[in-house]
Amino acid sequence: MLPLREQRELLITTIADLLDGVRHVAVGASSPIPAAGAMLLRARNEACGKAAVRISILGSAQHNFFTNGTIEIFDCAAQGRIDAFFLGGGQIDGSGNINLVGTGGYPQSQVRWPGSFGSAYLYHLVPRVILFRTEHSPRVLVPKVDFVSAAATTPEVPRRGGPHALLTNMALFAFDRGRARFGLRSVHPGFSATDVSDNTGFDYDTPDIVPATPAPDTATLDLLRGRILDELAETYPAFANSMAEAA
């Protein structure tokens, strides 16, 4: 398994790759790795003259250009002005549904998580939702969630939004919306396809040859360890410090 800093750098780089082509990405509060991925995409695009990327980070003054209150990010999504967003989940199931509410009964859940936040809405409206959860275990990646905070697919209503990929500490999955099913795309260095199947509670498709998730190249590492850490420090000082100290 990679050391913590290298693991995080791999996740950040993978997120930047998943975001390729987006114009506006929104990042929720307390999400330093997704925010870093968005910042890496922006820096890369600048370096090679591609279209500028707008980043909205909830909870950041510097990366927040909204002026109409809490509702604006939701209105913006409804207008089709947000291309990508990140969601996690205490549970994520094989159909892409997520549970941010809890397990062990409802309403008196014996394990209670914070709540659904804006997921029930944003999952319908943001075209490229990246499911990001570092823990890769059968208790997180379950056959069926106990509570559907947000549904991945709803054939009964037209929608532009939904899951694009699922990224964990161990692997990257792509999501097929037509079949409502994940497919393994790559496994991170230090893990095998067997590790992934041993730790995934739901069924998914596996290709004959499972590639390794590509590690960041030198130019990417230079950006990650320089400019991106500086940019991250404004919103996530503790995370930026821990990455710098691990150098």
Added chain:
Amino acid sequence: MTEIVSLEALAARMAPGQSLAIPVTGVAMAATAALIETGITGLKLICVPTSSLQADFLIGAKAVAAIETSAVSLGEAGSAPRFTAAVREGAFALTDSTCPAILAGLLAAQKGVPFMPIAGIIGSDLLKVRPDWKVIDSPVGEQRPVVVVPAIAPDVALFHAPEADRAGNVKIGRHRELAGMAYAAKHTLVTVERIVDHNLMETEDSAAAVLPSLYVDAVALAPRGAWPLSLWDEYETDTAEIARYAAMARSDEGFRAYLSAFLTRRREVA
């Protein structure tokens, strides 16, 4: 007319059993402490659209009979311990929501209509636990199912802001959700860092960032009134204090000890 009152008098305007709308930014923590000191019970919290320390405080103090929220969490300090324990015990009526649905409910009240349509949500189990939300066929325009949520008209909206003037105009900056809460609520109570002598409505620039006194029942002075949470342009979140709370409030006894020290500190500052 807006009255300028003491923090205690402001807290005394809340009655047991009322619904209370509280925000994410501009959180009136000093007023929350004063409210707990009145021994209030039976509050119906409406988190706009989530809450952190404030809801956890009121829940731990046994002041809450019901809560409508999209989430309660201490953010980077982890889960909200009193909320989590109270859910497990069934200590209050829990109404789970999703952020834009709470904002849509307030918007309906702001506009004086019984409901508001909202995108998304279909497929979520929230629809199963929210019998007050309906899926209708859109009566006009594109033919498709759409979710409608009922108006939310809180008895009281309570928030903290940097400034008010003598007339009770309140500077809210770009935090328009604070205005949204006030438009929808029957009464609005505000605490501020300072009361200024000049008229906040005087220039276009200043007036654009103001909630007019028309919507404000009472204002009380409460310097550092959002502490340990942040207030924009004034102070940052006291993360060490929130971490201390998160550790202590894991048990009911620890919470009691924290709350008691918090209330004592507020009395000393006042």
